[in-house]
Amino acid sequence: MALILQTERLNLREITELDAPFILELLTDPSFLENIGDRGVSDLDSALNYIRTSPGDSYARNGYGLWLVELKDSGIPVGTCGLIRRDTLPAADIGYAFLPRYWGRGYAVEACQAVRDHALRALAMPQLLAIVAPGNEASIKVLERIGLRYREMVQLGADAEQLKLYALEA
Numbered sequence: 001m002a003l004i005l006q007t008e009r010l011n012l013r014e015i016t017e018l019d020a021p022f023i024l025e026l027l028t029d030p031s032f033l034e035n036i037g038d039r040g041v042s043d044l045d046s047a048l049n050y051i052r053t054s055p056g057d058s059y060a061r062n063g064y065g066l067w068l069v070e071l072k073d074s075g076i077p078v079g080t081c082g083l084i085r086r087d088t089l090p091a092a093d094i095g096y097a098f099l100p101r102y103w104g105r106g107y108a109v110e111a112c113q114a115v116r117d118h119a120l121r122a123l124a125m126p127q128l129l130a131i132v133a134p135g136n137e138a139s140i141k142v143l144e145r146i147g148l149r150y151r152e153m154v155q156l157g158a159d160a161e162q163l164k165l166y167a168l169e170a
Contacts, residue, residue, distance in 0.1 A: 081111035093129040
């Protein structure tokens with residue numbers, strides 16, 4: 001398991017097949033489905049396939065992707081946070097999701113700050129983007145706290161919903 005980033009309370013590392021039970025729980029949580037969308041994960045086999053084809057392929061293709069966020073002191077997984085390279089956006093975007101029982105503890109801001117700094121400094125990205133559903137006020141607050149600012153509404157596909165695009169220039 002490749003450790004990517006550490007913060008005061010968190011480790012961010014590559015997601016492996018051993019994380020399939022956690023990925024299944026996270027991606028089927030009602031808050032994930034409502035705010036991010038259905039990723040076709042409904043059982044352990046589909047969670048394994050998601051790990052291989054989403055973060056796994058991104059690590060190989062881009063050298064980054066979504067990483068597992070775990071508590072540093074216990075190794076308990078609490079969410080995911082990382083960078084996503086989409087064909088429909090001009091730069092990588094920061095993405096994150098945490099299980100609701102870990103909300104309100106500052107983990108999202110802490111993990112996103114580390115990913116932001118990694119993207120702009122270590123990876124020398126000139127810009128960092130984020131997309132968020134217009135009604136997801138909690139995520140909008142996280143993005144604004146780490147310095148991203150609203151730019152415009154975007155649609156990532158012909159049938160896709162309108163999303164708010166946030167950006168931060170290096």
